[in-house]
Amino acid sequence: MKILVCIKQVPQKDTPLKLNEYGTWIREDVSYEVNEPDAFALEEALRQKEKHGGEVVAITAGPARSQQVLREALAKGADRAIHLEDNAFVGLDAFNTARAFAAAIKDEQFDLIFTGLQSDDYGYAQTGVILAELLGWPHATIIMQIEKTDAGIRVKRELEAGYFQFVDIPLPAVLTIQSGINKLRYATLIGIKQAKNKPMRKVSFDDVKGAVTGNLQKIERLYIPEKTKNTEYMEGTPSEIAKKLVDKLRNEVHVL
Amino acid sequence: MIFRKPLENIEHPEMPADVVIVGGGPAGMACALRLSQLIDQHNAQNPDSQLNKENVYVLEKARELGQHCLSGALLDPRSMRKLLPGFEKEAPLDAEVAKESVYFLTEKGKLKFPITPPALRDHGNYVISLNRFVKWLGGKVEEAGITVFTGFAGSELLVDGNRVTGVRTDDKGVDKQNQPKSNFEPGYDLNAKIVILAEGPRGSLTKQLIAKFDLAKDRNPQTYGQGIKELWEVPAGRIAAGEVIYTMGWPLTSKEYGGAWIYGGKDNVVSLGFVTGLDYPDPRLDPQHVLQDFKRHPFVAKLLEGGKMIRYGAKSLPYGGWWAIPPLAGDGWMIIGDSAGFLNSQRLKGIHLAIKSGMLAAETAFEALKSSDFSAVKLGDFQKRVESSWIKEELWKVRNFHQGFEHGFWRGMFHAGLQQLTGGRGMRNRYPATSGYQRMKRLADLPADGGGEAHLLGPAKGDGKLTFTKLTDLYHSGTKHEEDQPSHLIIQNTDICNSRCIKEFGSPCQNFCPANVYEMVDDAEQPHGKRISLNPSNCVHCKTCDIQDPYQIITWVPPEGGGGPNYDGM
Numbered sequence: 001m002k003i004l005v006c007i008k009q010v011p012q013k014d015t016p017l018k019l020n021e022y023g024t025w026i027r028e029d030v031s032y033e034v035n036e037p038d039a040f041a042l043e044e045a046l047r048q049k050e051k052h053g054g055e056v057v058a059i060t061a062g063p064a065r066s067q068q069v070l071r072e073a074l075a076k077g078a079d080r081a082i083h084l085e086d087n088a089f090v091g092l093d094a095f096n097t098a099r100a101f102a103a104a105i106k107d108e109q110f111d112l113i114f115t116g117l118q119s120d121d122y123g124y125a126q127t128g129v130i131l132a133e134l135l136g137w138p139h140a141t142i143i144m145q146i147e148k149t150d151a152g153i154r155v156k157r158e159l160e161a162g163y164f165q166f167v168d169i170p171l172p173a174v175l176t177i178q179s180g181i182n183k184l185r186y187a188t189l190i191g192i193k194q195a196k197n198k199p200m201r202k203v204s205f206d207d208v209k210g211a212v213t214g215n216l217q218k219i220e221r222l223y224i225p226e227k228t229k230n231t232e233y234m235e236g237t238p239s240e241i242a243k244k245l246v247d248k249l250r251n252e253v254h255v256l
Numbered sequence: 257m258i259f260r261k262p263l264e265n266i267e268h269p270e271m272p273a274d275v276v277i278v279g280g281g282p283a284g285m286a287c288a289l290r291l292s293q294l295i296d297q298h299n300a301q302n303p304d305s306q307l308n309k310e311n312v313y314v315l316e317k318a319r320e321l322g323q324h325c326l327s328g329a330l331l332d333p334r335s336m337r338k339l340l341p342g343f344e345k346e347a348p349l350d351a352e353v354a355k356e357s358v359y360f361l362t363e364k365g366k367l368k369f370p371i372t373p374p375a376l377r378d379h380g381n382y383v384i385s386l387n388r389f390v391k392w393l394g395g396k397v398e399e400a401g402i403t404v405f406t407g408f409a410g411s412e413l414l415v416d417g418n419r420v421t422g423v424r425t426d427d428k429g430v431d432k433q434n435q436p437k438s439n440f441e442p443g444y445d446l447n448a449k450i451v452i453l454a455e456g457p458r459g460s461l462t463k464q465l466i467a468k469f470d471l472a473k474d475r476n477p478q479t480y481g482q483g484i485k486e487l488w489e490v491p492a493g494r495i496a497a498g499e500v501i502y503t504m505g506w507p508l509t510s511k512e513y514g515g516a517w518i519y520g521g522k523d524n525v526v527s528l529g530f531v532t533g534l535d536y537p538d539p540r541l542d543p544q545h546v547l548q549d550f551k552r553h554p555f556v557a558k559l560l561e562g563g564k565m566i567r568y569g570a571k572s573l574p575y576g577g578w579w580a581i582p583p584l585a586g587d588g589w590m591i592i593g594d595s596a597g598f599l600n601s602q603r604l605k606g607i608h609l610a611i612k613s614g615m616l617a618a619e620t621a622f623e624a625l626k627s628s629d630f631s632a633v634k635l636g637d638f639q640k641r642v643e644s645s646w647i648k649e650e651l652w653k654v655r656n657f658h659q660g661f662e663h664g665f666w667r668g669m670f671h672a673g674l675q676q677l678t679g680g681r682g683m684r685n686r687y688p689a690t691s692g693y694q695r696m697k698r699l700a701d702l703p704a705d706g707g708g709e710a711h712l713l714g715p716a717k718g719d720g721k722l723t724f725t726k727l728t729d730l731y732h733s734g735t736k737h738e739e740d741q742p743s744h745l746i747i748q749n750t751d752i753c754n755s756r757c758i759k760e761f762g763s764p765c766q767n768f769c770p771a772n773v774y775e776m777v778d779d780a781e782q783p784h785g786k787r788i789s790l791n792p793s794n795c796v797h798c799k800t801c802d803i804q805d806p807y808q809i810i811t812w813v814p815p816e817g818g819g820g821p822n823y824d825g826m
Contacts (some may be wrong), residue, residue: 012822015734016566029388031320031734031824184440186428187404189271196403 001054001148003045003107006115006128007073008035009066013120020200024219025091032143034069037116041177043184046077046149047113052148054111055079055182059104061089067200075187080199085204093217094126102134103211112153113174117142124177124217132174139174140167171247198205257750257790258434258815263427266442273311273448274612275621276423278410278461280316280770282386282607283593284454286339286616288314288761292400294622296745299656307625312402313446315425317409317797319818321394324456324797326571326823327386327486328517328527330500332608339615340396348388350521353378359555361506366555374676375602375654378500383519383527386607387644388466388480389824394418409814410461412442413451413466418632420588423461426817434742449630451589454614457531459595460813465580475520476579476689478597479658480572481514484547484770485529486729487826492561495520498763502604505620507549510665513658515809517604518559518797525566526559526826533575534804535662535692540700540713540765544570548716548723557722565724569823570770570798575601578655579686584642585635590617598647602654609647615760616641616769624758653680659687662695666806668825696806699761713766726772730794734822737772737793738788744792744815745773745801752807753788754779765786766803771796796821 007057008028011017012031020027044057058073060066061084068079084104092100100137113135115128132139145156152170156224158178159165232239275291277284295307308648318324325336330353336343355380358369360780398404405425414422422445429440453462457480466472495501499520508514514534520525530550532543550556574580574597581597584590592598592613599606620638624630642648660671660682718725747753757763763786765774771794779787797820802812 012734014736015822016732029825031323031822033319083586181435183439186409186441188269188439188441189408189425189444190269193271193403220570248718 001048001052001111002057002109003048003054004059004108004110004113005038005041005045005058005073005078006101006113007038007058007060007069008116008119009033009060010119012123017197019222019224023221023223026150031069032065034072035116035120035121037179038069039116039176039184040179040181040191041114041116042073042076042078043182044177045112046185047182048112048148050148055166056106057108057110060084061092061100063087063094064108070194072141072187072199073199074198076185077191079198081200083200084205084208088205091215092212093215094122094124095130095162095216096212097127098130098134099211099213100208103129103208110213111171113137114248115174115176117176117178128174134174135174136171137174138169139176140169140179141176143175144178146175165170230244235255241246257747258432258742259435259715260430260604260744260815261441261746263430263436265612267425267426268442268445270445270447273422273446274308274625275312275450275452276448277312277314277452277454278447279454279456279459279593279595280314280318280321280390280394280404280406280612281454281593281610282390282393283455283595283610283614284314284316284337284365284452285390285397285614286619286727287452287454287592287610288404289393289396290615291619291621292397292402294618294796296400297327298622298626298704309401312405314397314402314407314425315405315408315410315801316425317814317817318672319407320391320818321404321406322387323822323824325386325826326388326483326569327607328485328519328529328604329386329607330519330605331382331384331386331389333380334607335612335615338445339611342362345356345381346383348392350383350385353381353383353500354496354498356500356502356771359501359503360715361503361553361555363424363506364554365596368501375412376502383521385521385661385825387826388618396585407818409456409813410815413464414445415466417726418469418587419606420465420586423688427813428706428816430742430816431740432742439739443485446696449463449588449810450624450635452617452621453589453591453595454593455595456523457574457594458802458812462591462595463802465591465820466591467543468609471582475582476576476659477691478574478576479529479689479692480534481575481801482534482570482768482770482798483529483531485527485568485572485826486547486564486565486732487530487567488560490524490526490560492524494524494563495526497522503550504665506553506739507546508532509748511709512541513661513665513668514546518556522792526563528556530575533661533692534572534768534800535690535695537697538706538709538713539696539699539806540706540767541709542713542715542767542817544711544726544770545716547715548718551709551722565732567734567826568729568821569821570796570800571825572803573606574599574801576660577601577658578651579688580646585620585632585638588630588635590620590638590668590826593618600650600654601658609650612644612645612647616645616647641645654681656682659689693804693806693808696764699762700760726770730771730796733771733796734794734824735794735820736797736822737819739793741816743790744813745790745795746811746813748809748811750788752809754782754786757807758786764809765801765805768800770783770798770800774801787811
């Protein structure tokens, strides 16, 4: 199986963030890391390759710093990488990122494309699904398990409230992978060293410009929520208080 | 409590190496870059006898370069100008120092020194973020084709007889019970011709090496300070970029050694911090508390008012000076930077020395590679290079500086003045030193209410605006570790903590640790009703516990590589 894994570089979790001067995104002087669900997607791709043979290719879009996530993928065992390298990719919405990816891989024949379920920064959970649409492939989201069948693959999807769904899908297909599907491996010294000599194809913004349009989604304003606290005391007997509390939760806070 | 220890019956994959540099700070990076330059030059001139950079490696325990680098910081550009001429044009420098002043603080007042003492004159130096600077320098190293393994710690020295033969990296995927997990990866044995230790202050491999070959013999014991730093964003106009302020005095009394810095960076960011000498007498003293008290001084509070604390960190620094530096090289090894103790305690600067020592070690390693001779004699050239360089010149003049303060601030000032007049000699050529932990007094010998030190003792309260509790501060250090791993803080015998230390010293680990790693929790079965408990995930890798515990039973070893603080912008 030939598998493409889409990996995004995101600001490191727990990093104190500062807003940029326009209040539209964060300042970039932070540490970055591999988007967590994408790390699970890569691991799953490597495991599928170990079982069924084939090739794992990692792809990302972003400025030079984002090459780091591809280096990590290569160090863990991906065979080659594709880097859509330009600052212009940073501000793209999910639709245009998917279009750029589709254009960059138009000459490749993948059996599967994995993405993480969503990104830790924007959290759109759309890029993978839109990419499937653009390619005209079937897709399935929130994948917890993948098995190869004669006709294609059978996947396990996570639904609400502990339910799962099993779906048979023909190949090629796009899957968005849920965190926790597997246990991540560590990169090894020899893996890191070998990664230096693995092929990395660079794609410039100009190469895919024809496929990209103006953003359909735009962040108007980003702000840090102001902390507010409101304490109310309820009086009465325990059963009266319980009644009042239920009334409040149902009719005012709307959580019941 | 399960402590980290090497797993038994594990096969360690091996990798050959020419040079392994342990630690990707300013010393290690300068060393790697200089070595690469020399090899490139050599290869350009000698097409028939090429040297290979392929097997020169840097190990760095942080997940990314620079994340464990913490300093004020001021950079004396002397060594950088040699390493990369014209570096000022592209390196991330906040500002050139334009104005400096020194104050002596009393609780509410301040006395400005009429002239800035020569050692604290900083014109021509740069305010930098060491984190950003090392990231940038590391980029140069990687561009030069040297492999930097980030997220890998050196966990053991490989030794054969009198020769250091390599470094073993940390085992990954070991659980809390010290058992391999399903994704276990054993550490690699990097079999190296030369190992260069650049681990920063109190390096864990350096400690192994010093113990193994008795390198502290005939030297002064190394003494340390603990620097606590906060980065603030303040309203415009409070302090100019490039303005430098040093203070002495309050909140410390004449019995403790230390002082504060305030540096104006760009974008209204202020670096401020307090270095407390780890040779204070009262075990209840808490250096993080000292910084909080310092900020409450009207002079400082006014500067910070309306501002926001954005980062926190802590790191030890070696104060001991020339007489505390161990032998610098032997069969297969060299020691550089803070691991060796290259820091000028009078100028409070070490980055330029770290860089210079790295460059000299690189030149030595290059000659050794050319002649395939890695013996103590050959690598001993490094010692000679240091002694004939300006490193020695600079450190010789202040060789007795910190020792002069062992008996308090006022006597220290007397000795410092005398040393200034006598080229560093003072009363005699070599002042002795005492390990800081030995200067800690027992509670029975101290006033129960703390006496004149009362305001410094115990945990800081924190108002959430100007002053902070340790946990609030810690949150701003960005510290993160894999939770499911054994404790990397190894206590040889916890009975001492629970039965003796608690009574004799009042468990000072809770106070000197700047990250709330050490806690005494209720336990009715213990003789004093409490037992030691550890939160290793909080650790900011400052090494203070290894240095300052009065029984010397704590050993800091690297946790799983990739864990630790994240000193972005620090």
